[in-house]
Amino acid sequence: MSDVGRFRTHAFHRSLRTSLPVAVRGDGVYIIDAQGRRYLDASGGAAVSCLGHSDADVRAAIVAQVDRLAFAHTGFFTSEPAEALADHLAAHAPGDLRHVYFTSGGSEAMEAALKMARQYWIEAGQPDRRRFIARRQSYHGSTLGALAVGGHVERRAPYEPLLADAGHIAPCYAYRGQRDGEEPEAYGRRVADELEQTIAAVGGETVIAFVAETVVGATLGAVPPVPGYFRRIREICDRHGILLILDEVMCGMGRTGTLHACEQEAIAPDLLCLAKGLGAGYQPIGAVLVGERVYGAFAGGSGAFRHGHTYMGHATACAAALAVQRAIADRDLLANVRSGGEALAAALKDRFAAHPHVGDIRGRGLFRGLELVADRASKAPFDPALRLHARVKSEAMASGLICYPAGGTADGVRGDHVLLAPPFIVTNDDIALIVERLAAALDAAIASAA
Numbered sequence: 001m002s003d004v005g006r007f008r009t010h011a012f013h014r015s016l017r018t019s020l021p022v023a024v025r026g027d028g029v030y031i032i033d034a035q036g037r038r039y040l041d042a043s044g045g046a047a048v049s050c051l052g053h054s055d056a057d058v059r060a061a062i063v064a065q066v067d068r069l070a071f072a073h074t075g076f077f078t079s080e081p082a083e084a085l086a087d088h089l090a091a092h093a094p095g096d097l098r099h100v101y102f103t104s105g106g107s108e109a110m111e112a113a114l115k116m117a118r119q120y121w122i123e124a125g126q127p128d129r130r131r132f133i134a135r136r137q138s139y140h141g142s143t144l145g146a147l148a149v150g151g152h153v154e155r156r157a158p159y160e161p162l163l164a165d166a167g168h169i170a171p172c173y174a175y176r177g178q179r180d181g182e183e184p185e186a187y188g189r190r191v192a193d194e195l196e197q198t199i200a201a202v203g204g205e206t207v208i209a210f211v212a213e214t215v216v217g218a219t220l221g222a223v224p225p226v227p228g229y230f231r232r233i234r235e236i237c238d239r240h241g242i243l244l245i246l247d248e249v250m251c252g253m254g255r256t257g258t259l260h261a262c263e264q265e266a267i268a269p270d271l272l273c274l275a276k277g278l279g280a281g282y283q284p285i286g287a288v289l290v291g292e293r294v295y296g297a298f299a300g301g302s303g304a305f306r307h308g309h310t311y312m313g314h315a316t317a318c319a320a321a322l323a324v325q326r327a328i329a330d331r332d333l334l335a336n337v338r339s340g341g342e343a344l345a346a347a348l349k350d351r352f353a354a355h356p357h358v359g360d361i362r363g364r365g366l367f368r369g370l371e372l373v374a375d376r377a378s379k380a381p382f383d384p385a386l387r388l389h390a391r392v393k394s395e396a397m398a399s400g401l402i403c404y405p406a407g408g409t410a411d412g413v414r415g416d417h418v419l420l421a422p423p424f425i426v427t428n429d430d431i432a433l434i435v436e437r438l439a440a441a442l443d444a445a446i447a448s449a450a
Helices: 056-068 080-091 106-123 144-149 153-162 184-202 229-240 261-265 292-299 315-330 333-352 388-398 428-449
Strands: 023-027 030-033 038-041 097-103 131-135 167-169 207-213 243-247 271-274 286-291 358-364 367-372 404-407 416-420
Touching (some): 038 428, 056 315, 080 097, 080 315, 097 106, 106 144, 106 207, 106 286, 131 144, 144 153, 229 261, 315 333, 388 428, 416 428
Parallel strands (some): 243 271
Antiparallel strands (some): 023 030, 030 038, 271 286, 358 367, 404 416
16 A cells, blocks of 8 residues: 555545555656656656656756745736746747747646637627537547537536537547548548538637547547648638648647647648646646737737636746757657657557457557557447456556556547657667556456456
């Protein structure tokens, strides 16, 4: 039993029925608990820790900033780290996303983007635009606005009476949605055209924006779009004049092999939400990258965004994130994401391609997923009552592996997957160990569920 399990804790943890090990130290791709046990972090927590857990340069940047100034409220001051980080992000942003609104995390970034998009239409003289359209099987955060546009059935369920109405179309989920004989591009156009149909049904003059994860993370397990899907989505948004908000909280900041996942789709959104890999877990931070169209409406209108949080633009958080982003650029870590991603994909396919309960292996860069099935031929999921994903997580932790399994993959209730998102510093030896431990955990979990 962990230290937490030995005494009454006053911390209100995520689960009140689980005794958690106490993390005390980081060492590269490992987290070490109070008992000295080492856990290989194969998911970066939740695709957060892209530099691992002991980067000397980032730690030094945090200490240096705290020695100068830890925090100054953005109602009164800007700060050198916030300005420098905004400059860095704007310089490397796709399209015309040249303005940066800072938050303290991904849910805050999504909430800010939704409110910014609504206020944009007020500034533009179209206050009747009040609807968002998003996708089923998506997750955009745990705040009420983000939950409303999200399509994660289990996370939405307790709060449905509180959620604003939003339309949801099919995800771009080729493993379950593409028809036999249908070419990927044709499938992508078919599901993208659901947006066109929904806009027609509700009236384009009422739609604020379409919201999507560029590569779907927590709900589906690293599902990339098929070729041409997002170009079609961008075309539909442009034709109807609605905004495009892309959520790259999990899949962005280098995770898929380019700094922004949408670069691989040859498009840019009007608002791009970032977090997780932005600060790599060294400090809480998120951001919304804002295009000229949206920024210009604010600048030429009321001149203020009617929204804010106390810790937005936090000087120490911005200093940490800037050090993270400089490390990724200066050490050419995106090259390691691409080569490591290929090595991880190959290792997963070698070990699981013929596994009777692995239906799909997918992803991009160091963002990979396995979909688990009871039967490969029919793609039938396991009985959700088995909670196979929870069993996999437990078995993996017992073997010293951190991965990110989740349920509801197939339809929001049934289905299981495992998400992998190791740090960008992962080595081939680490990858071999990840696959070895995951295989053992998966087989043990399936045996225990039989």
